Amino acid sequence: MVDAQAQVRPGGRSAKVRAAVHHAVAQLLAEEPAEALTIPAVAARAGVHPTTVYRRWGSPAQLLGDVATSRFSGDVVVPDTGTLTGDLERWLGDVATDLADPDTLALMRAAIGSGPDGGCACIGDRHEQLSAIIERERSRGGRAPEMENAVDFLLGPLYYRAIFSAQPASSDWARELVATFLAAPATASAGEQPAGGLRPSTVELQGPASG
Amino acid sequence: MVDAQAQVRPGGRSAKVRAAVHHAVAQLLAEEPAEALTIPAVAARAGVHPTTVYRRWGSPAQLLGDVATSRFSGDVVVPDTGTLTGDLERWLGDVATDLADPDTLALMRAAIGSGPDGGCACIGDRHEQLSAIIERERSRGGRAPEMENAVDFLLGPLYYRAIFSAQPASSDWARELVATFLAAPATASAGEQPAGGLRPSTVELQGPASG
């Protein structure tokens, strides 16, 4: 990562340039396909000299990774509603709302296709947040689903729709997804077994569209 | 799509050039990041003149779309094991095996980030195949899950892991995913309600890795 902002000189000018470049990247991705994201184009949009972008970020891939990391960090907070269901519904709803923005979606799609770490920059925080929600529920003494399952059946469907569907999932759909995931009867015998399951027949799972 | 092969002159030379270019694209994507997929690079690898690639495909995005469409069509066949569980397990296992190939994965990641239709070329056939499996089960008189749910809870986790996880899901994991999805007790009262659910607590869902 470049992250020159926090390294040595976080002064006003560097920060302003960084913000302008980030904004330009998001703007360009929203307008044109990802392949049009060249350094000169970004620099021109940001009102910055191309040399600056070349020196600070090097390649479009690194620039994209930096923007994605910055954009997908801190924009969604972990709620504390008092219950696992409430936390998950609110959090996944916020994530879905975030992904519903076409600009954000374009950024994520572009980040997936470029860079060595793929789109990992887009979901790094999500896993930590989800893990925090599950951990909190366990600290309350409640039964929480396994992290593996929560990722597979909450983030999986949501991001699948976001990536491959023309119309991404809505916040309401995400909340219903949480309800569906948690609504399955705990077939486990021991109380140690985590809750969380799915009964797709009783809950209306019709999202906005699936492509 | 260009698809010049089936349009006017499917002669030996055109087909050979097309195959060479497709192979070169897959090869380059497996070696270098997607941004290095330039027309001259592809042409040089394929042993073809760049002008040819420019004329037939125009842009790297269209070329990628053509390659993805070709690669993700026909490589997985819809099985007929006699049961819904068997069909789904075999089919999703095949899909997972296909996605486990790093070259295929790189192609899909690149296809997502480029082109107007995103990665739709990667999953167009998958939805039709899954729908065919469900339809067949219903024609047998059995209860099959809703297409929406099957996509969300089978393709969703599988593709999520493939895209965002360093180590994609294995064929065995995919089969367990099917078993888990279908294993939930049919909480519906009427027989008309589709089967398919999830009880993550009783089935080991540990995949190879999740990042």
Added chain:
DNA sequence: AAATTATCGCACTGATCGTTGCGTTAGTGG
């Protein structure tokens, strides 16, 4: 407040990309 130094803008150069016109090759049909 002055010195220091990281960062940016500018001008310049080489390299690669994208495109076009034209001749050649090789499938297709009579």
Added chain:
DNA sequence: CCACTAACGCAACGATCAGTGCGATAATTT
């Protein structure tokens, strides 16, 4: 077997990109 034409290779051109050295600016430190 011969005419026809689609597809390819070749060469050349302009345009854009990628990279470098140097001076100017501004944030940081003393």
